[in-house]
Amino acid sequence: MKxxxxxxxxxxxIIALFVVIIFYPPASLLEWQSISLMRFFLILLLCCIFCLYxxxxxxxxxxxxxxxxxxxxxxxxxxxxxxxxxxxxxxIDIGIAWALQSFIGxxxxxxxxxxxxxxx
Amino acid sequence: xxxxIAYIFIAVGLIFDLFGCIGLVRLPDVxxxxxxxxxxxxxxxxxxxxxxxxxxxFTATGIKALLCIIFLILTAPVSAHAIARGAHISGVxxxxxxxxxxxxxxxx
Numbered sequence: 001m002k003x004x005x006x007x008x009x010x011x012x013x014i015i016a017l018f019v020v021i022i023f024y025p026p027a028s029l030l031e032w033q034s035i036s037l038m039r040f041f042l043i044l045l046l047c048c049i050f051c052l053y054x055x056x057x058x059x060x061x062x063x064x065x066x067x068x069x070x071x072x073x074x075x076x077x078x079x080x081x082x083x084x085x086x087x088x089x090x091x092i093d094i095g096i097a098w099a100l101q102s103f104i105g106x107x108x109x110x111x112x113x114x115x116x117x118x119x120x
Numbered sequence: 121x122x123x124x125i126a127y128i129f130i131a132v133g134l135i136f137d138l139f140g141c142i143g144l145v146r147l148p149d150v151x152x153x154x155x156x157x158x159x160x161x162x163x164x165x166x167x168x169x170x171x172x173x174x175x176x177x178f179t180a181t182g183i184k185a186l187l188c189i190i191f192l193i194l195t196a197p198v199s200a201h202a203i204a205r206g207a208h209i210s211g212v213x214x215x216x217x218x219x220x221x222x223x224x225x226x227x228x
Binding site for chain 2: 014033036040047050051053062063066073076077083093103106107110111113
């Protein structure tokens, strides 16, 4: 019973967020580029909220490390989307540097999870 | 026209990202979550970067986007494999409806 209630509440939350994403910027006010960019940012924020839920709730440390890895890849997507409306060339530099840092951090966390040292 | 193609690539990549993150929330096990989310999010982010490359063309930003695609494709499977190996060694159990565990058989 409690499990079914959790299912229904989660489904309703996701449907409400989709409705907000589809209808929030009113389509008659702006041109289509800025409206679609707003929806892109909202969808990326929804993905980040899912990752934060898994980081907070995850039963084992491995779940949290997986969610941190996914969050690091999503930030690269954020930098790529930010490069379109602003026209500045250094957002993609931030993306490359973030991908490198995220890869090294994930490898270090996986070695920590393995329980051995860094010598091998 | 080029702008519309770039926006379509970015939208497809965002749909892949969203499905990967729903799999990260929904699935029951560490290994299921890893195999659902890592592939989807890597392909989706590569598609977003390719959309940026189409939008900018062969300028500095576009070529950096291509380099970032190559870097992500090289590094994301490596980190996912390292996480799976670390989780299996540290003793995270499989889901109780899982059928077989080949890595456990290989270690004996």
